[in-house]
Amino acid sequence: MTARHLVTSALPYANGPIHLGHLAGAYLNADIWVRYKRATGAEVLFVCGTDEHGAPILVNAEREGLDPASYTDRWHAAIRRSFELLDVRFDVFSRTSRPDPHHGLTQRVFLALLERGYVFSQEADQLFCDACKRGLPDRFAVGTCPRCEYPEARGDECPRCAAAFDAVDLVAPRCKSCGSAAARRPSTHWYLDLPKLRPLLEPWLATKRATWRPNVLGEVDKFLRELKPKPITRDLPWGVPVPLPEAKDKVFYVWFDAPLGYVSATIELCRARGLPEDAWRTWWQDAGTRLVHFIGKDNIAFHTVIFPAMLLGSGEPWALPDVPANEFLNLEGRKFSTSGGWFITVDELVERYPPDALRWTLTRSAPETRDAEFTFKDLQTRVNSELLGTFGNLASRVLKFVRSRYDGRIPGPGAALGEPEQAALAALRAGVEGATAELEAFSTRGAAARVLEVGYAANKLIEARQPFKVIKDDPAQAATTIHVACRLLEGLAVLLAPFVPSTAARLWAQLGLEGAPSDRRWAEAAAPGDPSGRPVGALDQHLFQRIEDHQVEAEVASLHAKARPPVSETTETASTPAPAPAPAAAPSPAPAAAGGAPQGKPTITYEQFAALDLRIARVVAAKPLPKADKLLELELELAGGERRTVLSGIRAWYAPEALVGRQVVYLANLAPRKIRGVESAGMVLAANDADGSAVLLLAERAVPDGAPVS
């Protein structure tokens, strides 16, 4: 078995708080696994850090009037603190915005890939609109479909024949906004040639098929089927610069540099420890190291295909990972939604509950095989019934008995071990074995269940022997039982340590042991030492505190109070003062959203503005468009009962029935466009919120339908 392990947790994107869903998905399980591995004597490095590049951070920083560096400073600090509060202890928690070593490393890997032919640049003609004086991304170009000659094809796809192509393939391309003919200008982009890397990738993946989870393999296969070159450069002022003279003003796409953040964090740590400059290679480029990426299901393709492809293609002997990806955690029956207010931050929960209560609950409900659920009722059950009822009460009943009947010293075995004692010790050994097997398969949830079973067995021993009763007639027997129970508690402290570290340490002290349970080797949990005669420690504090019904009710109520209704009603104005800007924090590395910053557009004349036929229109009917997740088909009424059908991509944020009767702002003279088989006449105006959600512009008070807007 490999004794050196490099463990990573997905780099959180530095634009929002960490919530329970993130924790359960990729951080807590990693922390537990690392603690377990260390207890087996393995050498482990646990690295993480914030992912700080990409357009969303740039945009959000701008909105708050901050430069991206100070913006990410804030979130980096907040996220780091949240992990500390829950005792998730990384060896290093870095950030991808540090030029040294992160930028240098990223550039070096890029150059290696380039040199070996796995990155190619394409000086593709990019469409430019000279009238608008800007480049035309796919979406802003229209033209004639090269395949079916449909005259209104979009830049990337033909709505009629469904052909996919590049904007420059369009026949007679023109600018979508002003309609003038588009010019071509060469522009260079760099691509990671994934199809070319496939031969390196597949032999390695083949070795993983037997052990990886089905959810992971499913994503891998899906991604491999559609493997195509991926662009790795962008025109942004924030990111790792592309180290080529011809790539001035270009940076790497955030997904390219982010996973290398794992490596740069390692380099940073080695430096901080004063090791030689190449020491990090022991962790990343030595056959004796096992690499494990803990991530959520949204990140699978990046960690199983793209990042390994980058490493393989660079020609250095990189370690390649195992990828235990979790599914998602829901909260009280709904998805976590930062923008919808349906979330709880770690910081806020730690004010009311001990970290260990949260760690245990999240572990027991971890979404290892499918989406799972966190509820406060569940927290209560797991704390009251499992932690307190099974473990806490066990410690209490046994140790207090030692205190009161044996003068505070653990008795030696007064008699030979009987069947119940043997059975209990066998259960402990089985627990160690079972938990080990689960952990080796990356199931912290399964392992916790096995530890719980040891607790059950210990309680059964007490019931079977009734030492509190037997002590009168057969003191030797009672002493034997209590002696064995103390050994079980010692084993349990070792087993519990990765899951509930601070509680395990307190139990350790209550047992009168020196040091900490994490000092003890994991396998030795099965055979605790002889505690005879050892004085127990202070018992003035219970291991766990009960969670009362009223607490559960209060939590659920306050969650509902701060939540916006899911998709039911249009948001009322003028209420929430929009406190913390909290766009969804995607566990990352993830690709940046494609939508770039709405850069300031060129000044236009009044005539140009007046060319827009803006009007107020009443929504008289609304229904989801079939086969489209985002689109709503709206029936609008203008003056004199004139009706228009318009499509709008707001389905995620507005329930159709809630829109009927509302007066929206409508652009009436936009060229009609057929989408998904339905012709949309014009568009309804909406603002884009920080998290990308749409907020409709509505008439502040009722006006006649069709009223002009100017």
Place this chain on the structure above:
RNA sequence: GGCGACGUAGCUCAGUCGGUUAGAGCGGCGGCUUCAUAAGCCGUAGGUCGCCGGUUCAAGUCCGGCCGUCGCUACCA
């Protein structure tokens, strides 16, 4: 819409390679116990394993179709 994962007791979830009467915890009901934090232990009720079809001596498990949930992706004039 395409692709993927999932759908098991009132609730939360286990079920390895197809193999006897499908399991656990919580909740319900009945009992025991009082060392212990109203904690513990025993027993019991409760399931058409989403639906339909197929393969097989045998299907919760494999295959196909359908429905539902979630994710990725497309649509967001």
